[in-house]
Amino acid sequence: MSIIHSYAVRGIRAGVVSLSLVLLTACSSQEEETTTLRLPVSINEVMASLVNHAADPIWVAAWRNPQTDTQWRELEHLAKQLEIGGALLAIPGTGPMDEQWTSNADWRNFADQLSQAAARAVNAARARDVQLIARSGDEIVDVCEACHIAYKPDLPTMNIYGELSPRP
Numbered sequence: 001m002s003i004i005h006s007y008a009v010r011g012i013r014a015g016v017v018s019l020s021l022v023l024l025t026a027c028s029s030q031e032e033e034t035t036t037l038r039l040p041v042s043i044n045e046v047m048a049s050l051v052n053h054a055a056d057p058i059w060v061a062a063w064r065n066p067q068t069d070t071q072w073r074e075l076e077h078l079a080k081q082l083e084i085g086g087a088l089l090a091i092p093g094t095g096p097m098d099e100q101w102t103s104n105a106d107w108r109n110f111a112d113q114l115s116q117a118a119a120r121a122v123n124a125a126r127a128r129d130v131q132l133i134a135r136s137g138d139e140i141v142d143v144c145e146a147c148h149i150a151y152k153p154d155l156p157t158m159n160i161y162g163e164l165s166p167r168p
């Protein structure tokens with residue numbers, strides 16, 4: 001009995017040791033991944049495909065108010081996409097300036113502010129609140145402009161779709 005018992009205990013101990021080894025390896029490889037985290041697209045592409053595209057309808061909604069449930073839900077989706085887009089702006093991608101921009105605390109702060117203003121637009125859309133949509137829309141455009149004044153080249157670069165950014 002006791003021999004069987006001690007075998008069982010040893011077996012469990014060995015199991016615990018190898019499990020923690022597995023966990024250790026998993027943790028360290030995860031750390032490596034976060035330090036080399038990189039988007040497979042440029043920040044300019046994030047800007048054009050996600051940020052700019054999702055922001056426009058939020059501004060429009062402030063004066064042409066959504067009428068149906070479907071329209072409000074669409075707006076909520078777009079505001080969420082803008083929130084995510086803001087978060088992505090803090091991660092470098094394939095653009096020539098991406099590394100330089102994202103290593104700047106000021107830049108990451110603008111990206112974070114954009115995410116937070118968009119999160120308020122998400123709540124406004126959920127609450128079907130036209131005034132809150134307008135207010136978060138104003139906050140959003142302030143962040144776009146502030147970051148563009150600080151970081152965007154003077155001449156419009158045009159994005160991949162040939163669109164111009166909002167001018168201050």
Ligand code: HEC
Nearest residue numbers: 044047052055110111144147151152156157158159164165
């Ligand atoms: C964290 C900084 C930052 C924020 C926030 C930001 N942008 Fe940009 N945006 C840039 C930079 C830098 C460029 C130029 C990219 C390039 O040339 O590669 C750019 C480019 C653009 C472009 C491409 C056209 C052009 O003139 O180059 C559009 C459109 C655009 N932004 C729209 C927006 C909108 C709309 C918002 C807010 C909802 C916004 N951006 C928020 C930094 C920002």
